[in-house]
Amino acid sequence: MNQISQFIPARGARRLLAALAATALVAGCASSPPAQVATPMAATSSAQAPARIPVKVFVAAMFEIGQNTGDRAGEFQYWYERYWKGATPIEVPGALKPVYCNADGVCGAVLGMGKVNSSASMQAILQNPRFDFSKAYYVISGVAGTPPSRGTIGEVNWATWLVDYDLGHRWAPEEGKPGAPTFMPRKGYEEYRRFQLNPALTAWAMKLSADTPLKDSDSARKYRLRYPDAAARRAPFVGTGTHMTGDTFFHGPGMSKQAQYIAKLYGADDYVITEMEAAAITLVIKRSHGTDRVMSLRGAVNFDQGHPKESTLAHLDPAPGETAGGFAETVQNIELVGSRVVDHIVTNWGTWQAGVPALR
Template sequence: MSLMKFRRGLAVVGLALVAQLAGAAEPAVPAQAAPSARIAVKMVVVANFENGADTGDKPGEYQFWVEREHLDQTIAVRGAERPVRRNDQGLYGLILSDMDAFVLDPRFDFSHTYWLFTGISGGNPNEVSVGSAAWARWVVNGDQLREFDDRQVPRDWPYGLFAIGAMKPNALPTDPNGFGSVESPEELGMAYTLNPSLVQWAYELTKGVKIPDTAELAARRKAWVGFPNAQKPPQVILGETLGSKRYWHGSMRNQWAEDWVKLWTGGKGRFVMTNMESQNAAQRIKRYGQLHLLDPQRVLVLRTASNPSMPPPGMDPLATIGDETPGQVAAYEANYRVGVPVIHEILQHWDRYQSVLPGAATQAH
């Protein structure tokens, strides 16, 4: 969650605006073209930002994918900041802010497309160490909420953040002047459930991936006395991602994040990764699924820890907020190392996975 990511997060084009731009574009093929005339996209990897060029300079979230998967072919898409890239095996790559223009481009057919959303995050030290990777079962929205200054909340409140429509923290909406009572958190856009069979399949395929460790990461882990998971070498786990445009940090907000994820997943999810984009990606997935432009059941979210979401014991939060060294490059590496086996498996066995989702295919055998 670097300052660069914050700035880029503010610059992301809204869904409606991009839709207008794409709708105003002159289509490469007629909008009424038969499905057989469109390009069937097999798989897309989505990153959130890149530091500079796509190749050859300081890497961001995208560069390892472009260079190592040889995404050398470029496709200009009207309304996209960068060209969409692809390789001969059928893997496409892009930046999240360009997803809208890509999905709305009538040249492409996404009815059987698999999507892998990747990115670096703040990792919850109660669950993971820096450099670790987590496959999300839920993406939880941390943007829409009510807020009181923590200095003015009732004494029995843990913090001043609570759900719109609720009257206290850790409660679902009941206030008719807010959301009203809630039947499904997903209906409110607060928790997006990913295909559990597909997520479990991806985890089983990659749980043994060796994520590179470094001496500097190991040295920093020693500060996490009393946090056994933060002292482990990088690993692959199952765990939820919380998306919030607010860049928060510290033990008190970490407690809020753990509680918030439990609240909106019915106590089933655990907060592992925090970032500023995953809720935006989930909103896109849901909307385009409703429009039958893509299949939400074919979506995976992989986040990796570039920094802890709170400081080690005894350390001032100001000393650690935004400090992604040496974790940033380690997290880029983990994104690629853990994500690429899933991509290769799907593309190499496309004759199977085009019509049968991997989790279902595994169960069938």
């Protein structure tokens, strides 16, 4: 002001300052709208936000081979064709693939293979504001391996326990006592390394699905006969037991024996399924909503070891014509078994929404 008054008469200076103040006031009004203008805009934006989807059952698969329908089926295709054919995909930031939902509250997605991949997707989906998981049930679904002493190709298995195969200490066999286990659990991880799933829910799953007619194939039948075990030679069936979650796709009787040792060490049921995701996904669900409504459903497409005349390396990388058959039938069996439980929960939602009802 002092510099302006040196060159402009006092009256002119006052006029100039008044004009500048008016200009500043107009500019301030333009850059900062009154509160009453902003509030209706915010209300309009909120009104346009899509309603949350109440999820009754969420089905998680780990991979799909190609498209969701119309080609060779992976873990997701039969689920998709039953519940979401034509549904609009819902993109979720942080998830590997979109989520699909139907009008009955059944939602599902491909989460990705392995513990980190699948649990990251599950976390992103659970935290997304589009979905209401407060009353949801979960079916963690996919293919798996089985020890020939406990299971067979084409069987479908509900988990009673989930055990983390990787979380602990390991060393080379030659660096310990001959024949002794080469695994020791890490202390302090008791609540992360094993989960007992709701026994009442598992019992319901078996009640609803144990008599499901299962698919089989000639190639799977012939392959089973390479094994002397009575369980391995069985036709496909629906069973229960411990599912061992490990990023390591292990092979051979030694590793299978170690998996059984870990299951018993943790007080779980017999190890019957080897898979790569369920314990990690369940931990994510537990931290958000608890584990009383989690189911793990796996179909066996391979044995975790070779037959007596086959080396472990040959079993790991089989020659043409030496692989187990039955993959196409097993992925269909998984959906045939699992959909019985999903449909029952949704149809009887008035009974199930408050929690697992008493088994009758």
